[in-house]
Amino acid sequence: MATVSPEETVENDAMPKELAAESKLYIDVGIDSVPVVYRDEYNIHLLGMEKLHPFDACKWGNVVKHLKKKQLMKDMKLVSPNEATEADLRMVHSASYLRSLKWSINVAKITEVAPVALLPNIVLQKRVLKPFRYQTGGSVLAGKLAVERGWSINIGGGFHHCWGNKGGGFCAYADITLTVHFILNHYPHLERVMIIDLDAHQGNGHERDFMGRKDVYILDIYNKYIYPNDKYAKRAISRKVELFAYTEDEEYLERVSTHVEGAINEFSPHVVVYNAGTDIMEGDCLGLLSVSKQGIIERDEIVFQKVRQRNIPIVMLTSGGYQRATASVIADSIANLSKKSLIDVSSH
Numbered sequence: 502m503a504t505v506s507p508e509e510t511v512e513n514d515a516m517p518k519e520l521a522a523e524s525k526l527y528i529d530v531g532i533d534s535v536p537v538v539y540r541d542e543y544n545i546h547l548l549g550m551e552k553l554h555p556f557d558a559c560k561w562g563n564v565v566k567h568l569k570k571k572q573l574m575k576d577m578k579l580v581s582p583n584e585a586t587e588a589d590l591r592m593v594h595s596a597s598y599l600r601s602l603k604w605s606i607n608v609a610k611i612t613e614v615a616p617v618a619l620l621p622n623i624v625l626q627k628r629v630l631k632p633f634r635y636q637t638g639g640s641v642l643a644g645k646l647a648v649e650r651g652w653s654i655n656i657g658g659g660f661h662h663c664w665g666n667k668g669g670g671f672c673a674y675a676d677i678t679l680t681v682h683f684i685l686n687h688y689p690h691l692e693r694v695m696i697i698d699l700d701a702h703q704g705n706g707h708e709r710d711f712m713g714r715k716d717v718y719i720l721d722i723y724n725k726y727i728y729p730n731d732k733y734a735k736r737a738i739s740r741k742v743e744l745f746a747y748t749e750d751e752e753y754l755e756r757v758s759t760h761v762e763g764a765i766n767e768f769s770p771h772v773v774v775y776n777a778g779t780d781i782m783e784g785d786c787l788g789l790l791s792v793s794k795q796g797i798i799e800r801d802e803i804v805f806q807k808v809r810q811r812n813i814p815i816v817m818l819t820s821g822g823y824q825r826a827t828a829s830v831i832a833d834s835i836a837n838l839s840k841k842s843l844i845d846v847s848s849h
């Protein structure tokens with residue numbers, strides 16, 4: 502089982518967070534758009550090489566295709582984010598980490614597709630890292646929209662294995678950390694952020710980035726027997742729920758309900774970042790849990806219901822889960838949130 506050692510979390514030389522004021526990621530969004538963030542540049546087209554990976558590398562576009570097919574969301578006007586720039590990323594990442602991405606071998610390790618190491622870095626920058634930078638920009642912008650509208654969804658992002666000094670597990674940029682920094686810097690009245698991480702894997706990236714912070718509360722519910730088993734990062738989890746492999750709906754949903762409720766009551770967050778990975782779904786060869794499609798829909802409903810009923814802004818990120826069926830489940834879940842009046846997707 503892969504582990505990550507504490508030495509890899511040494512202080513990084515990231516730039517002051519105040520630079521957020523000069524960023525182009527917080528654009529103004531008209532009220533005629535619904536706070537669902539996406540653009541076609543999210544998707545990865547790697548000369549057919551993406552087929553070597555068990556992932557649906559166009560999952561994000563496929564979610565939108567499914568959404569558009571639904572009568573209710575046919576005419577939904579989505580929000581198009583900007584790409585996170587080097588200056589944006591430096592608010593979280595060390596210069597040496599960003600430099601390391603200029604070597605194809607390092608990008609191959611992060612994406613876990615070995616032949617990627619053979620591609621010229623210029624191809625990887627354009628075909629892999631650029632999509633990730635757009636998704637990172639999307640998460641940050643979704644943070645702003647959540648504060649303005651009460652909720653938002655980035656149809657991408659949720660790279661929870663990446664921290665300031667290191668990437669891994671298909672995560673090259675620490676978009677969750679960056680999203681939280683932007684919120685705390687732009688909205689001084691929002692002092693407490695909660696990360697609810699319900700991807701099947703432990704979210705060791707944001708955990709390492711927020712180690713020791715009193716203003717960030719992390720609830721992490723994950724399969725304890727899979728990657729990354731990062732013992733050092735676990736110290737940063739405020740409420741840790743470790744699941745056995747192949748946990749099914751009833752137990753899973755009971756735990757989600759109990760601990761989301763408990764965490765919110767304990768911390769009274771001003772904003773929630775919800776990392777809604779769908780790799781908890783039965784059949785996922787990485788997540789190794791046994792939650793049904795309906796279980797995922799109910800999980801998202803529980804989280805939105807508990808957070809929204811208290812008028813706490815929530816930003817949802819789609820994170821892990823790349824089986825072919827995943828995109829339709831995410832779309833069905835968003836449709837269910839709308840049906841239950843937990844989100845309003847009608848354009849104004």
Ligand SMILES: [Zn+2]
Pocket residue numbers: 700701702778780788821822
């Ligand atoms: Zn995952």
